[in-house]
Amino acid sequence: MTDAYRLKDLIDDRAEAGVFRVSRSLFNDAALFEEELRHVFEGGWLFLGLASQAPERHDFFTARAGRVPVLISRGQDGELRCFLNACPHKGARIAPFPTGNTKLHVCPYHSWSFDSAGICKNIKWQKSGDYADAFHEQDHNLVQIPKFGEYRGLLFGSLNEDVPSLEEHLGEARKMLDLVVDQSDRGLELVPGRVRFTYAANWKLQLENCTDQYHFTSTHPSYIRALEDRSRKNSAEAVQSSLSSSSFWKAGGDEIVAGSFAFDHGHAVAWGKMDVGPSLPLYDRADELAKRFGEARRNWMFNMRNLTVFPNMQIAENASSQLRVIHPIAHDMTEMETWCLAPIGESSAARTLRIRQYEDFFNPTGMATPDDTAVYEECQRGLSTREPSWLQGHARGSISTTAGGNSLSDSIDMLPAFSVAGSGQLADETLFRSYYRAWAERMKGALV
Template sequence: MTDWRLCNLIDDRPADGVFRLHRAIFDDPAVFTLEMARIFEGGWVFLGLSSQAPDAHDFFTTQVGRVPVMVSRDGEGALGAFVNSCPHKGARIAQTWSGNARVHVCPYHSWTFDSAGRNKAIKWKKAGCYPQEFDGTSHDLAALPHFAEYRGFLFGSLVADVMPIEDYLGEASKLLDLVADQSEEGVELVPGRVTFTYDANWKLQLENCADAYHFTSAHPSYIRILEERQREASDAGVVRSVWENSDYWKEEAEGIGGGSFSFANGHVLNWGIFGVSDALPLYERAEALKAKFGEDKRNWMFNMRNLTIFPNLQIAENASSQLRVIRPIAPGKTEMRTWCIAPKGESARARQQRLRQYEDFFNPTGMATPDDTVSYENCQRGFAGKVDPWLQSYVRGATASRPSGNAFSEMLGMAPERSVLADSQLCDETLYQSYYRAWAQRMAGAFGE
C-alpha cells in the first residue's frame, strides 16, 4: 500500500491561491478501498425514491458501495432499508430490481422474512438441534443503522455515527425542493432504466456534472445538430431542444448567465438561466407554479441545474431531466444507473417531449454523454503520467468566488457556503473544491495521520 497522506493527495492552501489534486486520488487502489469504506459505506448515500416502492410490500434493490441493499415498504406503509443478505448464509434475499412481496423467502435454505425485515421462519427449526444461544440471536435482516426520507428522496447509512439527514443536506435541500415541488403529486422515475459503465474513476462523473467548462469543447457535434434543428423548427420530425431558448453557454453571450453554488458536506450546483420557455416540458405548469411558489422560485425551476448530492446522487435538469446514481466498481471502473425523473401527472405531450430530449442528450446511445464518458477514459489513461502529478483543474474562478450566496440564491432563501456568478466564459471550477473538502473530512485519519 502506498503511504499516502491527505496533504499529498489534496494540496489545499487557500491563502496561497493553491488547490490541486494528485492524480493518484483517481487511480490508486488503496485510495479506492478507503473511499468505499469511508465515503460510500461510512456515511449518507442516496438509495432511491419513495415512489419506487409506492404500495405496501413493494420493494426495490440497490447498492451502497459494495453492499447490496433492499428498500422495502411494510404492511403498515413504513419504508425500511436492509442489507440484502440472509443472516444464515449471506445469500441475497431479493434478486430483482423491484417487486412486491409480503414475505421474502431466501432461495438457498428458505429462511423467510416479512416486508419489515423480520424473520418469520427458519426451515425445520424444531428439528434443527440448535444450541440455546441461537434463540437469543436476532435472525432478522440487518437494518441500515440510518435510513431517512427527504421529500421522497431516500438516503441510508451503513454506519450509525452520522449527522441527521436534514443537517447533511443542509441548504442544498432547497434544490431538492425545486425538483419535488414541480408537481403536487411529487416526482417519479419514468419506466425504463438505462445502465452504463465507463473505464474511469467515479469522481470524474462527480466533476463532469458540475463542469460548465467542457460543454462547447466536448459537445460541438451535438451543438451543431441543435443549431441545424433550430433552423428547421417548422419540421416537427426533429426533437426540439431546450438549449435553443438560451444562449448563456455560447461563447458570444454577454452578462450574467448563471454560476455555481457550493454547500457544506460536498454538495454543489452548476446552473444557468434558461428562461420560462415552451421548449421545456414544465411549461404547461408555468402559471400554476408561479401562482403557488411565486415568480422567483418558478423561474428557478426552469433554470438549467446540475445538482450533486455528495457522494452518489446527481440530478441534471438541462436538456431534459435525469437522475443518476454513481456506483464505483474499481479505481478505473464506474457504473451509472440512470433514469428520466419527471413530475407526476404531467401531460402525455409534455412527457413525450421530455423523453425525446432525454434520449438524445443523456443516454449512452445518444449524442452527448458518450463524448463525456470517453473523455473520462482519456483522463484515466492520462492519470498514469505522474511526472508532474498535480492537476490544474480546481482554481478557475477563484477570484470570482464569494463566501455565502448572492441575489440568485436569495430568491430561494438559500444560503450556500460559496457562490460564483458567471458569464458564459467564466466556467467556475472552484466548485469542485467542495467535493474534495468533504472527501478530505471523510478520509481524515484513514491514512494513519
C-alpha cells in the same frame, strides 16, 4: 488504516492564496480506492432511491451502499425500511431483483423467509435442527442499516451510525432538491426503464463532469450542431434550449448568465439561466408554478441546474431531467445507473417532450453521454502517470468566488457556502473544491 497517505500530498487546499490542486493519486491509486469505498461510500450518507419506487405495501427495490447490497421494503404497516440485503443464515442476498412486490422474501439458499418488515417468519426444519438454546435466543430478522431517512421522497442511508442528521447532511442543498420535488404536488417518479452502463475510469470524473460547464462546447459539438441544424430546418417550432444554443456560451461582459453554488458536506450545483419557454416540459404549468411558488422560484425551476448530492447522486435538469447514481467499482471502473426523472402527473405532451429530449441528450445512445464517457476514459489513460502529481482543473473562478450566496440564491432563500456568478464562459471550477473537502472529511480515518 494506512499511514501511506497524507492529506497534504493529495489535496493542496490553499484557496486564500489562489491555490487548490488535487493529486492524480485520487484517480489512479487502487489502494486509496479501497479506502474510499470504506470511508466515503460505506462511512456516510448515500442516496439510495425514491420512495415512489415502492409506493404500495410489500413493494420493494434493491440498491447498493458502496459494496453492500441493501433492500428497501414497504411493510404491511406502510413504513419504508432499509435492510442489509443479506440473509442472517449464510449471507445470501434474499432479494436478487431490482424491484418487486412480495409479502414474503424467501432466501434462495436454504429457504429462510422474512416478511416485508424484515421479520423472520420461518427457519426451514427448525424443530428438527437440534439447535442449542443460544441459537433460539438470537435475532434472526433482517438487519436494518444504521441510518435511513427520507427527504421529500428522496431516500438516503448510512452504514455508519456516527453521521450528522440527514437534514444537516443535505443542508442548504435541500433548496435545490425542493426545486425538483415542487414541480408536482405528488412528488417525483422514475420514468420506466433503468439504464446501467460502465466506463473505464474513476468515479470522480463523473462526480466532476456533472457540474463542469467548461467542457460542454468542446466535448459535445455534434449535439450542439444537431440542435442548431434542427432549429434552422424548423424554425417555427424550434426546440432550442439556451443550454445548447451557442449564444449562451458566447455571453460575455457583465451579464450574469451562469454560475455555481457550493454547499457544506460536498454538494454543489452548476447553473445557467434559461428562459421560461416552450423548450422545457414544465412550460405548460409555468403560470401555475409561479402562482404557487412565486416567480423567482418558478424561474429557478426553468434554469439549467446540474446538482451533485455528495457522493453518489446527481440530478441534471436542462432539456429534460436525469437522475444518476454513481457506483465505484475499481479505481479505474465505474458503474452508472441513470433514469429519466419526472414530476408525477405531468401532461402527456410534457412527458413526451421530456422523454424525447432525454433520448437526445442523456441516454448512452444519446448525443451527449457517449462523448462524456469517452473523455473520462481518455482522462483515466492520461492519469495513469504518477508525475506530475498535481492537476490544474480546479482553478477557474478562483478570483470571483465569494463566500455565501448572491442575489440569485437570496431570491429562493438559500445560503450556499460559496458561490460564483458570471458569463457563460467563466465556467467555474471552484465548486469542485466542495467535493474534495467533503472527501477529505470522510477520509479522515484513512489519512494522516
